[in-house]
Amino acid sequence: MRTNTWRINIVKKPSINTVTVKNLVNFLLILAAILLIITALNFRSLSKHAIENQALAHAELVRASLTAHMKGGIMDKRDYYMEEIKSLHQINRLRVIRSQEVIKQFGKGRDDENIADALVTKVLETGKHLFESKEWSYTPSMRAIIPYIASSKGRLNCLGCHKVAEGAVLGVVDIELDISGYRNHSLYVLAGMTLLSLLFLVLIILNTRRTINNYVQTPLETLIDHAMEAYRKHTPVCLEQFKTREFTNVAHEINLFNADVIAHQEMLKEKNRELIALNDEIESTLRETIYTMGIIEEQRSKDTNNHTRRVMLFSQLLAQKSGLSENDIDLVTAASPLHDIGKLGIPDSILLKPGRFTDEEYRLMQNHTNIGFSMLKHSEREILKAAGVIALQHHEAWDGSGYPQGLKGEEIHIFSRIVALADVFDALHTKRIYKEAWELDKVVAWISEQRGKHFDPALVDLFLQNLEEFVAISNRYNNDAPDSALNGNGPVPAGD
Numbered sequence: 001m002r003t004n005t006w007r008i009n010i011v012k013k014p015s016i017n018t019v020t021v022k023n024l025v026n027f028l029l030i031l032a033a034i035l036l037i038i039t040a041l042n043f044r045s046l047s048k049h050a051i052e053n054q055a056l057a058h059a060e061l062v063r064a065s066l067t068a069h070m071k072g073g074i075m076d077k078r079d080y081y082m083e084e085i086k087s088l089h090q091i092n093r094l095r096v097i098r099s100q101e102v103i104k105q106f107g108k109g110r111d112d113e114n115i116a117d118a119l120v121t122k123v124l125e126t127g128k129h130l131f132e133s134k135e136w137s138y139t140p141s142m143r144a145i146i147p148y149i150a151s152s153k154g155r156l157n158c159l160g161c162h163k164v165a166e167g168a169v170l171g172v173v174d175i176e177l178d179i180s181g182y183r184n185h186s187l188y189v190l191a192g193m194t195l196l197s198l199l200f201l202v203l204i205i206l207n208t209r210r211t212i213n214n215y216v217q218t219p220l221e222t223l224i225d226h227a228m229e230a231y232r233k234h235t236p237v238c239l240e241q242f243k244t245r246e247f248t249n250v251a252h253e254i255n256l257f258n259a260d261v262i263a264h265q266e267m268l269k270e271k272n273r274e275l276i277a278l279n280d281e282i283e284s285t286l287r288e289t290i291y292t293m294g295i296i297e298e299q300r301s302k303d304t305n306n307h308t309r310r311v312m313l314f315s316q317l318l319a320q321k322s323g324l325s326e327n328d329i330d331l332v333t334a335a336s337p338l339h340d341i342g343k344l345g346i347p348d349s350i351l352l353k354p355g356r357f358t359d360e361e362y363r364l365m366q367n368h369t370n371i372g373f374s375m376l377k378h379s380e381r382e383i384l385k386a387a388g389v390i391a392l393q394h395h396e397a398w399d400g401s402g403y404p405q406g407l408k409g410e411e412i413h414i415f416s417r418i419v420a421l422a423d424v425f426d427a428l429h430t431k432r433i434y435k436e437a438w439e440l441d442k443v444v445a446w447i448s449e450q451r452g453k454h455f456d457p458a459l460v461d462l463f464l465q466n467l468e469e470f471v472a473i474s475n476r477y478n479n480d481a482p483d484s485a486l487n488g489n490g491p492v493p494a495g496d
């Protein structure tokens with residue numbers, strides 16, 4: 001019968017739920033990371049652009065205001081204006097730096113108006129504005145440096161005052177904004193987005209896990225359990241418990257398959273019963289045939305009535321007492337009736353001769369052992385093979401003085417040793433046409449005397465220890481008991 005071993009072996013493997021959730025987590029984490037990086041880069045770019053524009057707007061406002069001061073002839077008020085601008089929120093530093101042409105013409109001005117660092121110098125040289133960002137600093141800032149270009153066009157003609165060429169850079173406005181607010185805001189937004197993404201991720205995972213659990217894993221495990229149950233108890237799987245069409249269909253197919261298996265099993269059981277009955281019939285027929293052959297031989301030899309039956313029962317009893325296996329007990333019991341089957345090949349003139357045999361007649365008579373073996377040796381049936389060995393060896397003696405091969409001790413098959421003792425005990429203890437029955441004491445004395453000579457000493461010991469049982473069989477199936485070939489007192493079944 002099938003067991004759950006296969007389930008025990010796979011118990012360490014991950015479930016569908018685990019594998020799916022693991023893969024989903026990996027996928028979503030990568031997706032979330034990519035989206036967050038793209039968003040962060042984009043957001044940073046937009047923020048930076050906005051800050052740059054703000055810085056640029058502040059610088060241009062300053063430049064325009066200074067131009068207005070110049071036009072209004074109130075340049076002496078510009079310091080006040082500059083200080084006011086500087087005091088505005090988010091402006092760290094604000095200054096105007098003169099070009100060398102302006103310094104030559106109007107002097108160095110205030111201390112901070114002639115200090116040009118690398119960026120300022122570059123703007124003075126190129127006339128193009130520049131930005132410098134320090135967004136990862138502890139005090140993040142954005143610096144904008146815009147040129148003041150000399151122009152004769154427009155409402156203010158710069159060249160009217162400045163002795164420079166058209167398009168020359170008169171100076172720069174250098175403004176630095178505090179962008180910590182922007183940066184912190186950006187970080188807060190990014191942190192919020194990350195948290196929202198993680199929350200969304202968790203919700204997706206929980207929902208996926210619940211869906212797979214409800215619609216795949218649990219129904220699948222239920223299906224497996226019920227399929228096993230159906231296999232063991234032949235009960236159908238209940239279709240109503242499955243929520244989806246696919247599992248219901250699979251359960252239905254299992255039920256159909258199971259019904260087929262049950263039908264086949266029943267058919268096989270019936271066939272098996274028929275085969276067992278047929279085999280029993282064949283076995284029984286074989287045993288009865290063997291027994292009947294023994295009776296036929298017994299009748300032809302004009303042997304004592306019931307000799308075959310008694311030898312069979314004595315052999316069975318000795319085999320049991322010897323501790324042989326059930327199969328061996330059965331074999332020696334079933335095969336013993338054929339021990340003298342070879343006598344069918346002995347002429348009546350010898351077999352039925354009332355007087356003593358001549359030497360030649362005795363030699364011919366002894367040959368019934370070889371004839372019996374020849375009759376049976378070709379069979380592949382266990383019983384007939386055992387019968388062949390018994391027919392050949394049942395006149396062998398423990399000390400090697402027997403015939404036809406003069407075998408000794410355990411060279412003689414145990415079946416043959418058993419039948420030899422059973423056969424001789426019956427021959428001595430019952431009346432024959434050529435002799436009276438010996439008294440039991442005389443029989444016991446003779447058999448005891450033949451212990452280790454004619455007979456296996458161990459078998460003689462067992463025989464003597466259980467003498468009452470042998471005598472009981474002998475009395476029950478004495479010469480006057482009805483012929484027992486196929487009547488209700490037939491052969492004792494194996495192990496009976």
Ligand SMILES: [Fe+2]
Pocket residue numbers: 339340368394395
């Ligand atoms: Fe014999």
Ligand SMILES: [Fe+2]
Pocket residue numbers: 307311339340423
């Ligand atoms: Fe016999």
